[in-house]
Amino acid sequence: MFLQIPRELRDQIYVCLFASTRITFGEKYISRITTKTMKPAPNSLAILRTCRQINQEAGAFWLGHVLFNFEHPEDLLDKLSKLPPTTLSQIRHLRTSGRPLMLQPIGYGDDVFYRLVWALKLLPGLRLHRLTVLGGSSGEIGYDTLDGLIKYGNGWRELRFITLDSAMHQFTEMDFLGNLDWDKPQPSTWEEILRQRDGADSGASITIYRSIQSDAPGAVMNPYRRQILEGALPREPGKLGVTDTENMELRAKEEGKEVLFVVKRGHAAEIAEQDGPPYTLEDDIRQWAHGMTWNEIRRQCIDFHVDEDMDVDDFFHTEKDDEVEVNNYKDVDEYEWDPVN
Secondary structure, eight states: OGGGSOHHHHHHHHHHHHHTOEEEEEEEESSSSOEEEEEOOTTTTGGGGSOHHHHHHHTTTHHHHSEEEESSHHHHHHHHTTSOHHHHTTOOEEEEEOOOEEEOOTTOSSOEEEOHHHHHTTOTTOOEEEEEEEOOSOHHHHHHHHHHHHHHOOSEEEEEEEESSGGGGTOOSOOTTOOGGGGSOTTHHHHHHHHHHHOTTSOOEEEEEEESSSSOTTGGGSGGGEEEOOSSOSOOTTSSSOOHHHHHHHHHHHTTOOEEEEEEOOTTOOOOOOOSSOOOOTTOTHHHHTTOOHHHHHHHHTSOOOOTTSOHHHHHOOOOGGGEEEOOOSSTTOOOOOSOO
């Protein structure tokens, strides 16, 4: 009977179905030392297996409407780097954590933490409508991650950056990462950066929301459970953060209230990532990777394994039945905060 419905209505049903579908991969932290391998529900894309006609019709929709959800940037790269560019470019909705990517660059004796923006540059085929990032609980790292995405990020039209609380714009610690922009007023500084990147009249914008409820994961995503933060963030220009007393008072007042940054690129902005040298930024992983694939980078800079005879899929297949958890959800946008992130 479904195939007797007019094709235009079937297409709308396909869109509604896939827009409420989430496909999850990665290692989820249960505690600081315990993880579980997350996998999608086995029936996530069951409609594609019903018959040849539905497969052909729905196949044009699913990549552009499902939410691809990854626990960490490594998981994202493990899966998406294997896709053909034509497939990767059709993905429109992606979510991951803002946890830094730790690599030991070739010829370098120490580990280096790379922010999410540099990990995404290893996927130049991305053409996302929306990138959602769970920014974690560290104020310094969260600020630096969002700052990098605004300054150098490509591959997305809209960024939704979510933080556990207001710590990202309340920290008072020294600027140990050397970021000279931390003492500048926000979001006006970021808005100026977007205007310089996309044009003064491009429509690029940043809107900040704060949840009106404490300790309610996902509340800030609900228009009825959040409020817009007007004006500058509560930090004084010319100094890092606010005074200790003011900071403690602000933290107590806003403790546990999530913050959402919605960053929109300009209407005609070119979001495609540069897919070849020269790479002018020193933090760019591609500076020293010299054309290596992600699998090669991972094997040599994370796993320190150089056996060219081993099958890559076999090498990374380490899950056991009792360590796997199916990612069940009621709403595609719901999330839990990583206890380690």
